Each structure stands twice: as C-alpha cells, then as structure tokens.
Amino acid sequence: MSASEESDAMLEHLIAKEILPQSANWEGTEEFLNRIIQVLLKYIKDQNDRDQKILEFHHPDKMQMLIDTSIPEKPENLLKLVKSCEDVLRLGVRTGHPRFFNQISCGLDLVSMAGEWLTATANTNMFTYEIAPVFILMEKSVMTRMWEAIGWDPEKADGIFAPGGAIANLYAMNAARHQLWPRSKHLGMKDIPTLCCFTSEDSHYSIKSAAAVLGIGADYCFNIPTDKVGKMIPEALEAKIIECKKEGLTPFFACCTAGSTVYGAFDPLERVADICERHKLWFHVDAAWGGGMLLSPEHRYKLAGVERANSVTWNPHKLMGALLQCSACLFRQDGLLFQCNQMSADYLFQQDKPYDVSFDTGDKAIQCGRHNDVFKLWLMWxxxxxxxxxxxxxxxxxxxxxxxxxxxxxxxxxxxxxxxxxxxxxxxxxxxxxxxxxxxxxxxxxxxxxxxxxxxxxxxxxxxxxxxxxxxxxxxxxxxxxxxxxxxxxxxxxxxxxxxxxxxxx
Amino acid sequence: MSASEESDAMLEHLIAKEILPQSANWEGTEEFLNRIIQVLLKYIKDQNDRDQKILEFHHPDKMQMLIDTSIPEKPENLLKLVKSCEDVLRLGVRTGHPRFFNQISCGLDLVSMAGEWLTATANTNMFTYEIAPVFILMEKSVMTRMWEAIGWDPEKADGIFAPGGAIANLYAMNAARHQLWPRSKHLGMKDIPTLCCFTSEDSHYSIKSAAAVLGIGADYCFNIPTDKVGKMIPEALEAKIIECKKEGLTPFFACCTAGSTVYGAFDPLERVADICERHKLWFHVDAAWGGGMLLSPEHRYKLAGVERANSVTWNPHKLMGALLQCSACLFRQDGLLFQCNQMSADYLFQQDKPYDVSFDTGDKAIQCGRHNDVFKLWLMWxxxxxxxxxxxxxxxxxxxxxxxxxxxxxxxxxxxxxxxxxxxxxxxxxxxxxxxxxxxxxxxxxxxxxxxxxxxxxxxxxxxxxxxxxxxxxxxxxxxxxxxxxxxxxxxxxxxxxxxxxxxxx
CATH class of the missing domain: 3.90.1150.170 (Aspartate Aminotransferase, domain 1)
Structure with a gap:
C-alpha cells in the first residue's frame, strides 16, 4: 500500500468517538487533522490560481443531489468526513479568489485565517478575564488603536466587538437611548416621549432594523435625502429634525454613513456633527465599511469630524480584511455600555473573585457567551x-x-x-x-x-x-x-x- | 543548520506581505501555516494530558508584562507571529482540559474544531444562496433534525443560527411581539398596549435583557418564583398573568427554561403550555443548555411538551459540544421570522437572480453579514x-x-x-x-x-x-x-x- 492508501485505510476504520480526547489514539487524531489541513492548504493554493473557477454553479435542487447534507443515524467514518470537506469546498464559492468582486468583505488574509484556526482551537468564551485573560487584554489593546485612529482619548473611551455591523449599530442606538432616557431600560418605551432618529436614504438597512427591534418603530427612523453622489444633505437633516420636533416627536439619534453600501459615499460628518450638537442628538457614524480608511493618512480626510461622534461602528472584516465576523462598536464615553446592558447576573459576574473584575466584559454585552473575534484581527494587525x-x-x-x-x-x-x-x-x-x-x-x-x-x-x-x-x-x-x-x-x-x-x- | 533552525530562519526573514495571495511564495505560506498547525497540534495533545496545568494564573497587570499586546508601527516577522501564538495558548485557560468544570460550554470536540478551521478558510458570509450555496442547504438540513427532535412538522417550521443564546432569545421575543402586534415593527411600542412577559427567577438574564433592548422594559419582564429545586411554579405564573391583566398590562410572552444556568432545572413545560394557551401567550422555551437532551430517548422526557412551544432556543455549543458560537432559534411557524425582520433591502436581496431566491436567508436575520455557525455542527453531527x-x-x-x-x-x-x-x-x-x-x-x-x-x-x-x-x-x-x-x-x-x-x- 502507498502512504496515501495507508492513510485512507486508517481513517476508513476510525470513527470520531475513537479519536476523542479520552482516547489514547493520538496517531489517528493527528492523521485526521493533517488530512483536513492538506485539504485546506490545497484549497488556499487553488484559490489564488486564476485558472481555477470561482464557483461551480448549481441550482438548489441539483446541489442537494451533489452533496448529502442529511444527518445519519450511524456515525460516518473519518475518511468520509475528509471527503465531505473536499466536496464542500469544491461546491462552494471561493470568496478569496482575486476575481471575486461581489461582496464588501472578501479576500482571504492568511494571517487572519491562522488566527481564526487558533481561536477555534482555544475555543474561548469572551466574557470574563477568568477564562479569557489574554484575549480580554488584546481586545482592549486593539480597541485602543481604533480609538486613537478615530481621535478619541483612549482613557475615556469604550467599546465591544459585536457579531456583525448590524448588531453593532443596534448596540449604538440602544446606548444612545439609554443615555438620554435611562428609564427606558426598566420601563420601556411607554414611559418616555416618542423618539425618532435619522439616517440617509442610502444608509444600510440595519439602522431602520435597529429602530424596529428596539421598539422605536422603523417608521420613526426617517430617511434623509442624499445628493447625486449619495451623501446625506445636511440641510435636509436639520429641516427634518425641526419638523419632527414641531410634530411632537423627540429626535435623539442621527447616523452618518462613512462608506455607503452601494455607492461608497461618505456623509459630511462635520456638518452633521454641528447639527447634532445644536439639537442635542446622539451622533453615530456607521463606518462599518469605511472605518479602515482611518488608517491611511492620505485618505483619512474623508472621515474628518468622526472624532465628534458619540459612537462608531467599524467592521475590520470589511476593508481591513479580517475574517468574518469582526465588528466593533466604539463609544467615546466610557461606562455607558455597562450601565445600559448590565443585568447584574451575580451568578455569572461575581464581584469577589481573586482579581480586578473591572476586566470582565460580560456585563457590557447584550450577548452572554461571546465569540472571540479579536485574536484574528490582532495577529493580522x-x-x-x-x-x-x-x-x-x-x-x-x-x-x-x-x-x-x-x-x-x-x-x-x-x-x-x-x-x-x-x-x-x-x-x-x-x-x-x-x-x-x-x-x-x-x-x-x-x-x-x-x-x-x-x-x-x-x-x-x-x-x-x-x-x-x-x-x-x-x-x-x-x-x-x-x-x-x-x-x-x-x-x-x-x-x-x-x-x-x-x-x-x- | 537543523531543519527547525532552517524553518526559523526562513520565517524570520519573511513578513506577511510577502506571503499574501498575490505573491508567488507558496513555500513561505506553507511553512508558516504548517508551523501554526504544529503549535495547535501540540496544544491539543497537551490539553488532554492531565499532568499539564489548566492555566497559569496571572493578574492583569502581570499578564500585560508577559505578552506584548500592542499594535506596532512596523510589521512583525512570521517567526514572531508563530511565537506569539505559542505564548497566547500557554497563557490562556485550557477550556478543553478534562478537569475544567467551570463553564456550561466546554470540551474540545476535534471534529467540530476541524469544521471551524474549514469555516475560517472558506470565510463565507451566510446571507444568500448565491455566495453560500452548500452552507445554506446544510443549515436547513441540520435544523430539520432539530425540528424533528422537538417534535414539529419540518415542512412548517423555521429558524436561524444566531450569535449566542442571548441573541436567540431576543429573536424569539421580537418575533412574538411581531406576531401579536405587527404594527410595532413600524410604529414602535407607543402604538400598542403595554406589553409584559414572564420568566422564572432562575432563568437566564438574557430574557430580561431582551425585554430591555426591545423597548418593553426590564421591569415588565416578571420573575416567577421557583420551587426548591429551581423549577418555575405554574400556579404562580398564572396568578401573575391574571394580576397583570387586571392592572391593564398585556401579557404576551412566557419563557420556560429547560436546563437552568445554575441548578440545571427543567421548568414544567406541559403545564406552562396549558397556561399560555388559556391566556393566548407566546410560549418560548429557552433550552440553550438543555436542548441537547432531546437527542437522548432515555432523558428526553424532561422536555415533554416542548413541541407545544412557539419558539425554542437551543445552543449546540453547550451540551452538544460544538465550538463557540453555535446557537439556534427555532420557530414552529414558518414565515414569521421573515415578516418580522425583513427590511426589503433590494440592493442586497434582489428578486431577479438566476435561482430560487427563497433559499436566501439574509432578510430573515437581524444581522446582515452572518457568520457560518452551522458547518462545524454539521460535520460533528x-x-x-x-x-x-x-x-x-x-x-x-x-x-x-x-x-x-x-x-x-x-x-x-x-x-x-x-x-x-x-x-x-x-x-x-x-x-x-x-x-x-x-x-x-x-x-x-x-x-x-x-x-x-x-x-x-x-x-x-x-x-x-x-x-x-x-x-x-x-x-x-x-x-x-x-x-x-x-x-x-x-x-x-x-x-x-x-x-x-x-x-x-x-
């Protein structure tokens, strides 16, 4: 038998149970993982070969015949699992192919990928220093660079990595509501005036979605017209704020988009910041796509004024090339995120631990368990x-x-x-x-x-x-x-x- | 020079830029990734060695001296990155160690881990069939098994993988509100009666948190007393519902916990289902922790009645051992998730694509970009x-x-x-x-x-x-x-x- 036949034979006679941790079969474990790695390395290599296809397109009904996605009664052997991995990669879309121009997040940064492999292997929940000591410190360190890039005082800023830009925008709107109307956390929207918010008609739909989820109502998230290159018209924003006030609504939040989804437009941040100051609105910048531009001294001017924002959404999984998911929601003011989201779950966030519990981030998040999104970004950076x-x-x-x-x-x-x-x-x-x-x-x-x-x-x-x-x-x-x-x-x-x-x- | 010295020398003279896709340096790429894999394999092996420590505890100030988490001006070479990976794993907590009993989610299932390595490499966004054809089909296939385990008709059920159980519970409460008061999506909470909901005093804090985020108000999420083993007392629930109605509130949602965080208690699902039917409440089961029990015919009885739920949260990253994050929010009724969350973003979810667009899941989610959480579960299953x-x-x-x-x-x-x-x-x-x-x-x-x-x-x-x-x-x-x-x-x-x-x- 050749080496590859031997490997096949070994994996064909093993099921997962036999290589699980308690077993002494390290040889089988290593063989299985090495075969997976071979499959992945070949995929990575082929992906950069321009003669290889980006995808092999099949309609859903045909695709269902090409790969058996059903869950079986009996375990499948390790060789079959390796083959499934090959099939899945062959039938998928190679989003890292240099001729894939379809999505805002694309490309495969190999260092970020290596970071994600490690993240998977460490399988750490990000909610306390107790179980994620190194990763919690990294999160702070990486955010410090982001706060500096925005132009904030890192001693006073705050933030959290959220699962995607839409949830990051939700975090921001929720914190804005809390700052202005802290009672709403406990007593809901009934107890406070009718809020409304503003975003450009070319902004991402997650702003409207956040208003719907938060109980503000999507119709109270007003679309402000844009000019012919897709930038929000500040005069139109101010007129709408004034109109809303006249109608008895309470404007509380305006969102500027820095890098819109379709046109890549940057709203005029300085002018909107002025309006927000004048009318006492929370100023949010959705820089999910354009945030990375802050790292280029040459192009940074497109976000001039971003330092005046109360919150910024910035997705390193877009322009910066980190693997999905990697989104940050950043806040100029420390403490608010905690006040807004903490539910005082003593059974998870005990205060009598043998270390400085201010490093525990769990109570700042809407999530409880939280995926480690920072390590891949840190390693890449x-x-x-x-x-x-x-x-x-x-x-x-x-x-x-x-x-x-x-x-x-x-x-x-x-x-x-x-x-x-x-x-x-x-x-x-x-x-x-x-x-x-x-x-x-x-x-x-x-x-x-x-x-x-x-x-x-x-x-x-x-x-x-x-x-x-x-x-x-x-x-x-x-x-x-x-x-x-x-x-x-x-x-x-x-x-x-x-x-x-x-x-x-x- | 020995082989390992040669490898060190090669990586010491390379920076990431030189192995990035456009480069022809495949040898360097392979060497770097193989070294990372060696680090990971050693970690995996050591983790199961009971003579190895679970952690090397250091206080935050000391830890900051042991690892340089700062982001440098100049690139670090590949050897330094490999060494950083070693340090990070050495200084972290080995959550997969057989003597780590700290968290509900723990253990390192190697097949799930291999799945997550592949997921990272494929780096796919889960929002349309167009870019995630295989993974979208898998999600449906895996959810079908989960719907069947709950006891629902898979032809009529729905669901989504969400980033953690807390967000899954938020999805459920949001859908419940939408079903009963669809106007709230557009007009917010002001336009509808004052809602209230119920969960046991030993339930997870994310239920209260969902009420806060959704604008219902944490104080309108009432804690129902539990008995001495931690189960919700159904009589107390019904009494509270009646009391709330008398006070002019509108009860709409009750949550049973199947496997509570501290005591592992299972609330009496059948009896709560009866009460929800009687009072026309949405019946949610938070089985984030206990859901996996549905896969054991011997122990399944503890969740008897779960098939009567309108929604179920079930985290395969807990009892089933999938890697973080892997949480499903499942719905008995198809279509609702879509109605509740869709924002009709034509620019992302075009209807004139060359395939059956009912396979596109993007508009069902609160998130826009969505991490692929299903593949690791599928491969493991x-x-x-x-x-x-x-x-x-x-x-x-x-x-x-x-x-x-x-x-x-x-x-x-x-x-x-x-x-x-x-x-x-x-x-x-x-x-x-x-x-x-x-x-x-x-x-x-x-x-x-x-x-x-x-x-x-x-x-x-x-x-x-x-x-x-x-x-x-x-x-x-x-x-x-x-x-x-x-x-x-x-x-x-x-x-x-x-x-x-x-x-x-x-």
Whole structure:
C-alpha cells in the first residue's frame, strides 16, 4: 500500500468517538487533522490560481443531489468526513479568489485565517478575564488603536466587538437611548416621549432594523435625502429634525454613513456633527465599511469630524480584511455600555473573585457567551503594523482609480457616479446593439442586462460582481475592490468578460 | 543548520506581505501555516494530558508584562507571529482540559474544531444562496433534525443560527411581539398596549435583557418564583398573568427554561403550555443548555411538551459540544421570522437572480453579514450520527449521577439540590474546622470558602469550577459535566482537590 492508501485505510476504520480526547489514539487524531489541513492548504493554493473557477454553479435542487447534507443515524467514518470537506469546498464559492468582486468583505488574509484556526482551537468564551485573560487584554489593546485612529482619548473611551455591523449599530442606538432616557431600560418605551432618529436614504438597512427591534418603530427612523453622489444633505437633516420636533416627536439619534453600501459615499460628518450638537442628538457614524480608511493618512480626510461622534461602528472584516465576523462598536464615553446592558447576573459576574473584575466584559454585552473575534484581527494587525495597513489601503484606492479610468475609456460602459470616492464603482454596460435605441428603450433593456451578464459569469465561473437597481435607475453593477490579491490585470479581465458576455446576449 | 533552525530562519526573514495571495511564495505560506498547525497540534495533545496545568494564573497587570499586546508601527516577522501564538495558548485557560468544570460550554470536540478551521478558510458570509450555496442547504438540513427532535412538522417550521443564546432569545421575543402586534415593527411600542412577559427567577438574564433592548422594559419582564429545586411554579405564573391583566398590562410572552444556568432545572413545560394557551401567550422555551437532551430517548422526557412551544432556543455549543458560537432559534411557524425582520433591502436581496431566491436567508436575520455557525455542527453531527449523540448524552448523565453519589458519601460536602436532574451539581464544601460551629456562623464562613478554594485551584492550575451565591444561600460551587473527555477519575480528583485545599485554609 502507498502512504496515501495507508492513510485512507486508517481513517476508513476510525470513527470520531475513537479519536476523542479520552482516547489514547493520538496517531489517528493527528492523521485526521493533517488530512483536513492538506485539504485546506490545497484549497488556499487553488484559490489564488486564476485558472481555477470561482464557483461551480448549481441550482438548489441539483446541489442537494451533489452533496448529502442529511444527518445519519450511524456515525460516518473519518475518511468520509475528509471527503465531505473536499466536496464542500469544491461546491462552494471561493470568496478569496482575486476575481471575486461581489461582496464588501472578501479576500482571504492568511494571517487572519491562522488566527481564526487558533481561536477555534482555544475555543474561548469572551466574557470574563477568568477564562479569557489574554484575549480580554488584546481586545482592549486593539480597541485602543481604533480609538486613537478615530481621535478619541483612549482613557475615556469604550467599546465591544459585536457579531456583525448590524448588531453593532443596534448596540449604538440602544446606548444612545439609554443615555438620554435611562428609564427606558426598566420601563420601556411607554414611559418616555416618542423618539425618532435619522439616517440617509442610502444608509444600510440595519439602522431602520435597529429602530424596529428596539421598539422605536422603523417608521420613526426617517430617511434623509442624499445628493447625486449619495451623501446625506445636511440641510435636509436639520429641516427634518425641526419638523419632527414641531410634530411632537423627540429626535435623539442621527447616523452618518462613512462608506455607503452601494455607492461608497461618505456623509459630511462635520456638518452633521454641528447639527447634532445644536439639537442635542446622539451622533453615530456607521463606518462599518469605511472605518479602515482611518488608517491611511492620505485618505483619512474623508472621515474628518468622526472624532465628534458619540459612537462608531467599524467592521475590520470589511476593508481591513479580517475574517468574518469582526465588528466593533466604539463609544467615546466610557461606562455607558455597562450601565445600559448590565443585568447584574451575580451568578455569572461575581464581584469577589481573586482579581480586578473591572476586566470582565460580560456585563457590557447584550450577548452572554461571546465569540472571540479579536485574536484574528490582532495577529493580522501585528503582521502588518500601522505601516502595512497604510500601504494596503492606499493600494486599494489606487486600483479603484485605475478601474474607474478604464471604465471611462472603454466603449459601452457608463459610470453611475462620475468620480467614485471609495472602493465601490457603480456602472452599466450597454451592449452595442442597444446603444442607438431611444433612451427610454435603452433604460428598459438595461434593467435585464446586468442580471443576464451576471448569470453568464456564474455559469462560466470566471468572476463575480454584484448588481442592483436604485430608486431612479435600472439594474447596474457594483464593483468592490477590497481583496488584497487583486491586480490591474484582474480588473482588465473583468472589463473584457463583461464586454464578451454582454455582446453575446440575444 | 537543523531543519527547525532552517524553518526559523526562513520565517524570520519573511513578513506577511510577502506571503499574501498575490505573491508567488507558496513555500513561505506553507511553512508558516504548517508551523501554526504544529503549535495547535501540540496544544491539543497537551490539553488532554492531565499532568499539564489548566492555566497559569496571572493578574492583569502581570499578564500585560508577559505578552506584548500592542499594535506596532512596523510589521512583525512570521517567526514572531508563530511565537506569539505559542505564548497566547500557554497563557490562556485550557477550556478543553478534562478537569475544567467551570463553564456550561466546554470540551474540545476535534471534529467540530476541524469544521471551524474549514469555516475560517472558506470565510463565507451566510446571507444568500448565491455566495453560500452548500452552507445554506446544510443549515436547513441540520435544523430539520432539530425540528424533528422537538417534535414539529419540518415542512412548517423555521429558524436561524444566531450569535449566542442571548441573541436567540431576543429573536424569539421580537418575533412574538411581531406576531401579536405587527404594527410595532413600524410604529414602535407607543402604538400598542403595554406589553409584559414572564420568566422564572432562575432563568437566564438574557430574557430580561431582551425585554430591555426591545423597548418593553426590564421591569415588565416578571420573575416567577421557583420551587426548591429551581423549577418555575405554574400556579404562580398564572396568578401573575391574571394580576397583570387586571392592572391593564398585556401579557404576551412566557419563557420556560429547560436546563437552568445554575441548578440545571427543567421548568414544567406541559403545564406552562396549558397556561399560555388559556391566556393566548407566546410560549418560548429557552433550552440553550438543555436542548441537547432531546437527542437522548432515555432523558428526553424532561422536555415533554416542548413541541407545544412557539419558539425554542437551543445552543449546540453547550451540551452538544460544538465550538463557540453555535446557537439556534427555532420557530414552529414558518414565515414569521421573515415578516418580522425583513427590511426589503433590494440592493442586497434582489428578486431577479438566476435561482430560487427563497433559499436566501439574509432578510430573515437581524444581522446582515452572518457568520457560518452551522458547518462545524454539521460535520460533528455526521461524525457521531444520532446514535453517537444518544450515547454521549447518556454517558454525561451517568457521570453526573456518579459525581452526585460521591458528593453525598464524602464527608464535608453538602448538596444544594438533593437529586440534580441534569449536569449541574451544586454543593458546598464545609471544612472540618467549621463543621461544629453554630449554623449562622457556618453560613457566614461558607460565603468565603468557595472563593478561597477556587483561588487555590487557580494558583495550582489543576482544576477549575465555578461558584456563586443565590438569594438565600452563601457562595456554593456549581459543577458542570459537559466535556466528553471527563472520566470518573477526574471527578474523584476534583473532590480530593477541594478537600485538600479546603482543609488547608486558615
């Protein structure tokens, strides 16, 4: 038997129970884990091979036949588990492929990944210093860099890593309500005036969702109009605040978006901060996507005024390239998060422990058990230093400029926003055979072009990019440049592919 | 140079940038990842060695000197990163050690861990079929087994994996409010009657927290008294519901705990279900801890009536041994989750995609990006089958019975609940020198005994078990038996260690 046949035979005759901790079968454990690692290493290598497909597209009914997702009565042997892992990776979407431009969070930073492997192995709950001593200190250390980047006094700031930007925004709105109306924690919304809040019409839907969840009501989260590049119009915000007050509502929270989901727009933070001060509103900045720009001295000016925010959402799993999930909700004022969320569960957060319990974070969170999201970020950040991030972000911005230039000079492409200020580039491709039709006809046809081109890409498996309509416009592509692996050639490839599929459409 | 010196030299001269995807340095990538894996494998092996310490305890100020958590200006080389990983694991708490009895979630299931390594590598966002085709199908498949275990019709049920049990409980209460008062999503709590809800005084604090977050108010979440073994008293629940109605409140939600955090008590589900039907309340079961018992035909009876629940929280990262985080919030009625949480973000959840978009889960979630929590559970469940879980849970219950027996027969130990019905065993140790004091004096001294014994354990690093007071009683130990690696000898060891430290106290 060859070595690989021997390995197969060994794993085929083992089930998980036989390698579980109590067993002495370390040889089997090691063989199983090493085989998994081989599968993962091959996947990582292939993912960066541009000749490999991004995906092998199958409809749900077909997919269900290609992989047996059912839970069996009897245990499956370890060899079968290894093969399942191979299948799962083969049939999935390679989000780290350099030609995957579909999502805001993409790319596979290997150091962050190594960090997540360690996190899994340590399997630590983040709620007390007692069980997560090192990770709790790291969380503070990493947040300190983030507070400094925002421009806050780290001695007075606070924050928490939350499971995703939407929950981070929820944390912020909840804390804002608590600061202004602490009674609501105990007595609910009935006991306080009717609150309302504001966010731009191009902001992320999680702001509205937070208002719905918190019992404020999605309809009391008002959409403020944006200008033609997608930035909130401050005059419109102030007019709406005044109108709400006249109607007897109590404005309490305004959200600026720093890097909007579709257009990548940055709202005018300074001007909104002024308005919030004037009307005594909590000023939140949803920088889930754009927060990483604070690490580039060259591009940081787009977030000028962020230091005036009461809270900031910043997702290192987006621009900074940390693995999912890694989102921080940061607060200028220390103490509030604790007051807002603590439920005094003595049975979990005892005060008579043999160490300084101010390091216990459990009572600051809405969650009880909390995943360790910080280690992968910490390890990655160490691997780059402040200098590395500066370079990385500047490089992505350069690529975005290159792509924008290429779009402008290539026939058939039309930009939605003439000079995108971030890493989102929104555009149409207008196939030659419809270019000379009446504008209304072009528009009607365009609605269907992007979905068809995308379907073509997915069939070919060569590249992926998202599309959507907006209020005034038919479906357009939204290109995202956030993967560190992207080169100019990849961007040229995308343009060529869109032209190729677009021209071949019936 | 030896092979290990060569490896060190290679990694010392590389920084992350040089192994990032765009680079051709596959050799360096492989070397770095293999070194990380070696560190992890050694950790896994040592963790099961009972001669190794569970932790090396240091106070926060000392810990800060042992590991440099700061983020540097310049990148750190790959060798330094590998060494950091070693340090972090050395200075952390080995939650998978067979003598770590501190937390409800513990033990390191190697297959689940392998699953999480793959999850990290695939780095997939769970919000649409488009980018997570295989994982989305798995989520459905795994939930189907859970719905069946509860006793629901899988054709009509729904659910979502949430980041922890507290958020799962929040999902449930939010859906309950939506079903009864759909207007609240849009118009908030002002527009509807004053809601109130009920949970036992021994339930998890996340129920009260959900009421606070949702704008209902923590004070409108009423604590129902429990009997002497920690079960909710149904008569007291019904009396409180009637009283609330008389006072003009609108009762809408009652929560039963199936496996309470401290005592491991199971509330009387059938009787509470009757009351909820009679008064038209949403019936939620927080089985975060006890849900796994549904997989044991022998012990399942403790959750009889769970099929009558409208929603169930069930954390596979607790009894089932999946890695953190893995929590499901399950619903008997399909469609509600979607109605409650969808915000119609057309730009993310387009309806004109080239596949059946009913597989897209994004709009059911409060989160937007969502971590893949299902794969590690799926792989682990495959590795055990239904049969494996039955055995695993029965074995843990047997160990709990053994430990209880040993506690009863060993001098100086006193049980809090005479016959624990689950895997929590709560007890005092009364050192011989205080046994003959006046009861009031014993009680006063006892308050300090458990913290001192625990501090002694942590100094020795041999074992860990939690303690807390309750309303009537001074600090007592809460032993948790949920790690598959535990043997009878480990339990004997704990008893011996407590006696040893306890007797040596001043």
């Amino acid at each position: 160490k691997s780059k230093g402040m200098e590395g991030y500066r370079q990385q972000i500047n490089k992505l911005m350069d690529l975005a400029n290159y792509f924008t230039r290429r779009i402008k000079e290539t026939e058939g492409f039309q930009l939605i926003v003439e000079n995108p200020e971030f890493l989102n580039i929104c555009f149409w491709y207008v196939p030659s055979k419809i270019r000379n039709l009446e504008p209304a006809e072009v528009r009607a046809r365009l609605e269907k072009i992007a979905p068809k081109i995308k379907a073509g890409m997915m069939q070919r498996g060569t590249t992926m990019v998202g599309y959507q309509p907006d209020k005034q416009r038919p479906n357009f592509f939204r290109m995202i440049i956030s993967n560190q692996a992207i080169t100019r050639e990849d961007l040229d490839f995308l343009i060529k592919e869109i032209v190729d599929i677009g021209e071949s459409l019936e | 495959k590795s055990k089958g239904m049969e494996g879980y039955r055995q695993q849970i029965n074995k843990l219950m047997d160990l709990a019975n053994y430990f209880t027996r040993r506690i009863k027969e060993t001098e100086g130990f006193q049980l809090i609940v005479e016959n624990p019905e689950f895997l929590n065993i709560c007890f005092w140790y009364v050192p011989s020198k205080i046994r003959n004091l006046e009861p009031a004096e014993v009680r006063a001294r006892l308050e300090k005994i458990a913290p001192k014994i625990k501090a002694g354990m942590m100094q020795r690093g041999t074992t860990m078990v939690g303690y807390q007071p309750d309303k009537q009683r001074p600090n007592f130990f809460r032993m948790i038996i949920s790690n598959q690696a535990i043997t009878r000898e480990d339990l004997d060891f704990l008893i011996k260690e407590i006696v040893d430290i306890g007797e040596s106290l001043e």
